[in-house]
Amino acid sequence: SLQLSARGHWSMWPAFVAEQTVLKNHKPCCAPEERQPSNKQALLALPKPRYLEQLESYLRKELQSLDLTKENSQELKLQPYREIFDFFIDSFKTYKPLLAAIKSEYEATLAHQQKTIRALEPLKAMVATVSEECTQQILALQEKERDEINMLKQEKKHLLKFIDNMKEENNSLQTQVEHLRESVAEEYARYLNEHAARKLLLAKLNDMHNEQLEMTQQAQHTRGEDTVKLSLALKVARQDLTKAQEKLNLMIAYYADVVPRRDFESLEKKNSDLLQEIKTLQKDFDQLRQEYETLLDIQRETADERDKFCAELQRVQHNCTPRPNWAKCSEVIPGGADRWDWLAEGKTSDQLVDVLLEEIGTRVLKEINAFHGKGKSDKVPVYLRHEGKVKNKKTTKKDVVNILKDIWKEKIALDQQTGKVSSLPEFFLSYLQKKYGNAAAMEWSYSLYENMRLCRSNHVLSSFYDILTGKVGEEQFHGQNQVISDLQKELAARDSSDSGSLTSEHMAVKEAFPLKKKESIQELVDASRSKLDSTEDLIDYMSLFKEDEEGNPDPFIAKLRSQYVREKQEYLRQLKNKLRDLTEVNVDDLKTAFRAINPDIDDQTLDTYIGLAFQVQREGPAQEVVPVETTLERLLAGDVRRVGPLHREEGTTGVEGE
Numbered sequence: 001s002l003q004l005s006a007r008g009h010w011s012m013w014p015a016f017v018a019e020q021t022v023l024k025n026h027k028p029c030c031a032p033e034e035r036q037p038s039n040k041q042a043l044l045a046l047p048k049p050r051y052l053e054q055l056e057s058y059l060r061k062e063l064q065s066l067d068l069t070k071e072n073s074q075e076l077k078l079q080p081y082r083e084i085f086d087f088f089i090d091s092f093k094t095y096k097p098l099l100a101a102i103k104s105e106y107e108a109t110l111a112h113q114q115k116t117i118r119a120l121e122p123l124k125a126m127v128a129t130v131s132e133e134c135t136q137q138i139l140a141l142q143e144k145e146r147d148e149i150n151m152l153k154q155e156k157k158h159l160l161k162f163i164d165n166m167k168e169e170n171n172s173l174q175t176q177v178e179h180l181r182e183s184v185a186e187e188y189a190r191y192l193n194e195h196a197a198r199k200l201l202l203a204k205l206n207d208m209h210n211e212q213l214e215m216t217q218q219a220q221h222t223r224g225e226d227t228v229k230l231s232l233a234l235k236v237a238r239q240d241l242t243k244a245q246e247k248l249n250l251m252i253a254y255y256a257d258v259v260p261r262r263d264f265e266s267l268e269k270k271n272s273d274l275l276q277e278i279k280t281l282q283k284d285f286d287q288l289r290q291e292y293e294t295l296l297d298i299q300r301e302t303a304d305e306r307d308k309f310c311a312e313l314q315r316v317q318h319n320c321t322p323r324p325n326w327a328k329c330s331e332v333i334p335g336g337a338d339r340w341d342w343l344a345e346g347k348t349s350d351q352l353v354d355v356l357l358e359e360i361g362t363r364v365l366k367e368i369n370a371f372h373g374k375g376k377s378d379k380v381p382v383y384l385r386h387e388g389k390v391k392n393k394k395t396t397k398k399d400v401v402n403i404l405k406d407i408w409k410e411k412i413a414l415d416q417q418t419g420k421v422s423s424l425p426e427f428f429l430s431y432l433q434k435k436y437g438n439a440a441a442m443e444w445s446y447s448l449y450e451n452m453r454l455c456r457s458n459h460v461l462s463s464f465y466d467i468l469t470g471k472v473g474e475e476q477f478h479g480q481n482q483v484i485s486d487l488q489k490e491l492a493a494r495d496s497s498d499s500g501s502l503t504s505e506h507m508a509v510k511e512a513f514p515l516k517k518k519e520s521i522q523e524l525v526d527a528s529r530s531k532l533d534s535t536e537d538l539i540d541y542m543s544l545f546k547e548d549e550e551g552n553p554d555p556f557i558a559k560l561r562s563q564y565v566r567e568k569q570e571y572l573r574q575l576k577n578k579l580r581d582l583t584e585v586n587v588d589d590l591k592t593a594f595r596a597i598n599p600d601i602d603d604q605t606l607d608t609y610i611g612l613a614f615q616v617q618r619e620g621p622a623q624e625v626v627p628v629e630t631t632l633e634r635l636l637a638g639d640v641r642r643v644g645p646l647h648r649e650e651g652t653t654g655v656e657g658e
Contacts, residue, residue, distance in 0.1 A: 361454035460551035479639035
């Protein structure tokens with residue numbers, strides 16, 4: 001049993017050692033590190049008591065004799081420890097009640113926990129069963145919805161076909177009605193003429209019958225009459241003849257200018273037809289006059305371009321140099337001739353110079369270890385305000401593209417959440433600070449800025465750089481993306497089988513862009529044929545909207561974006577021609593010019609363009625006058641495009657609507 005030391009305190013081992021005792025005033029639960037090191041080292045050197053060794057030996061034997069592979073191995077393993085603890089309690093008579101109470105509480109707690117576990121096991125099986133049933137129900141609902149969607153698509157196609165048939169039938173009925181109206185009008189005129197002729201014939205027959213009766217009566221009475229009566233009758237007849245002659249002359253005088261009703265109706269109809277023809281001719285004349293004015297503008301613009309090209313030609317002829325051999329660039333460009341051929345495909349000499357400068361600039365950028373800060377002046381953009389040197393992160397173009405796309409994603413989500421458009425420069429800096437910390441944010445800002453400044457051929461980098469530096473408005477970026485998104489939805493709507501492919505005949509480019517010219521539509525169709533399967537005449541339209549790892553789009557999307565820019569420039573060139581006589585423009589002048597070149601523009605869009613040109617805030621008034629060049633620069637930076645169908649006078653200028 002445990003023994004007491006000479007001073008009445010428990011020793012560290014059950015065996016009594018007179019020289020080694022614990023301190024008098026130590027706390028029962030004090031940490032071992034609070035005790036004196038000298039006592040601890042001395043106690044550790046003592047041998048274990050025999051009773052402790054017996055208990056440990058008994059525990060090892062019991063544990064070795066157990067089969068721990070059974071399911072209740074933990075309970076079997078716990079039993080030897082219970083027996084050891086019982087032996088231990090029996091050995092300490094003084095502390096036996098307390099230790100027995102502790103053991104009882106532990107046993108009660110273990111029993112309660114086992115009871116709880118046994119109660120929860122059916123619930124676990126029930127949860128697994130319910131989860132499986134819910135999964136099956138979800139799969140069944142998805143399958144049912146898929147069938148319903150396919151059925152609705154088929155019904156939509158059937159209804160569209162039925163509508164087309166009804167339209168054709170309606171047009172056919174309208175044509176028949178017009179034909180029947182013309183036939184009824186002709187029959188009515190013929191019956192009216194016959195009715196009038198019949199009346200005249202009946203009157204003539206009655207007159208002839210009456211004359212015949214009068215002649216017969218006169219012949220019968222003449223035989224018995226004498227000459228006196230004949231003289232009187234002759235005199236009366238002459239008087240009647242005179243009166244009839246006077247009455248006839250009076251009627252001729254009164255009704256000389258009167259025409260028959262039939263002639264009047266015929267002339268009235270002819271007059272109505274002539275008036276309608278005059279209106280049509282007047283309308284055609286007005287259109288021709290507008291076309292003539294437009295052609296004059298084109299002629300004037302063409303003459304200016306001709307003079308400009310002539311001057312440019314003379315300058316080029318004066319300063320011309322031999323055409324460079326661009327194939328030599330493949331020797332210094334990474335990737336060799338294959339990569340240079342891919343970079344130079346379809347580009348002009350000026351564009352090739354930009355590509356070469358970009359390759360040289362990016363190579364030099366990778367060799368720079370640090371940038372020089374631009375200072376903290378107010379003229380320096382907020383994302384470049386730093387003094388001293390800034391470490392170059394030496395990022396790849398792929399990494400830059402991924403970061404910029406993530407910035408756009410976060411900014412669009414924030415703008416939708418707050419309901420207002422945030423400033424891109426401020427959001428750019430806050431994004432880098434949030435992601436990389438305040439210390440590294442400026443390093444990333446300078447590295448991204450220099451990559452965007454050099455890589456002008458990459459759309460993701462160049463568009464972000466132009467918006468970040470204020471050269472173009474953010475709405476232009478979203479406008480181009482909306483055009484691409486609308487086209488993708490139009491193509492997906494025509495893909496009833498969801499195969500991701502369409503025949504060249506079903507490519508809905510014309511339906512998606514009804515305002516484009518035939519030449520522009522053909523350019524897009526030709527660009528889409530790069531994904532054409534020659535064996536089945538199918539175009540993989542889904543791949544047209546994919547980008548490579550560096551953000552370079554398919555030639556189809558690149559052509560669509562270039563047409564967007566070209567059409568906006570042509571639209572603003574027409575606006576400039578309408579304002580050519582002005583040096584400054586006010587709101588009314590600009591509205592008049594917009595309506596002249598685009599009569600179908602709605603008021604909301606017109607107000608948006610006016611606000612863009614005059615920098616109008618919602619709560620502030622517009623400037624009274626603005627220089628024409630400033631107005632055109634602001635409109636060029638925004639999302640400005642034609643609204644409504646092309647009119648005849650506009651069609652002659654070759655303008656394309658977006």
